[in-house]
Amino acid sequence: MISNVKLYGLVLSGGKSTRMGNDKGLITYHQLPQREHLYQLLSKVCERTFLSIRSDQEEEISQDFETIIDQDEYRGPYNGLLSAHAAYPEVAWLVLACDLPLIDIKALQELVAGRNTQKIASAFANVDDPLPEPLCAIWEPESLEQSIAYLNNGNGSCPRKFLINTDIHLVFPRNKEVLLNANSKEDYSQALQKLGL
Numbered sequence: 001m002i003s004n005v006k007l008y009g010l011v012l013s014g015g016k017s018t019r020m021g022n023d024k025g026l027i028t029y030h031q032l033p034q035r036e037h038l039y040q041l042l043s044k045v046c047e048r049t050f051l052s053i054r055s056d057q058e059e060e061i062s063q064d065f066e067t068i069i070d071q072d073e074y075r076g077p078y079n080g081l082l083s084a085h086a087a088y089p090e091v092a093w094l095v096l097a098c099d100l101p102l103i104d105i106k107a108l109q110e111l112v113a114g115r116n117t118q119k120i121a122s123a124f125a126n127v128d129d130p131l132p133e134p135l136c137a138i139w140e141p142e143s144l145e146q147s148i149a150y151l152n153n154g155n156g157s158c159p160r161k162f163l164i165n166t167d168i169h170l171v172f173p174r175n176k177e178v179l180l181n182a183n184s185k186e187d188y189s190q191a192l193q194k195l196g197l
Contacts, residue, residue, distance in 0.1 A: 009042025009049035052080030085144040097135035101191040114171035134159035
């Protein structure tokens, strides 16, 4: 069955980047700040794309980008994800965190092609350690509705734990390195090395 649920893109760029020490969305790996680079990638595979931001970031964002401001109802990445769901509850969201410097258009096309609309989410995972990557995933509307109940029941605020305990579809990218998370100075150096910078 082919779903008629629209697919929108969301770049999660409202985090504080405390471990990195500076805003991960503003780091340049590909001639653009990372949040803008990811926005451009998502725009190639999604019907519409948005930057998820804090209210205090609004003035620094060019009007060339559609934005959704965090409503601050939830903690962690769910803040941006569920703010987007509140704005457009009928769509599925392809979500990307700013700490994925090696993600590329080929990988995103793989994820979109691997989407299983019979499941409530389709997430990238490393074949060697098959845990879902919640911030490199397609969240169907039902998964976000279930997430609200999950959070309201006091189950914690970790989207990965939610996905692990839910009926989802895993997609394994051909290039495992696209899932490299750059959250610290050491990760940043590793990413630069892999990019040949």
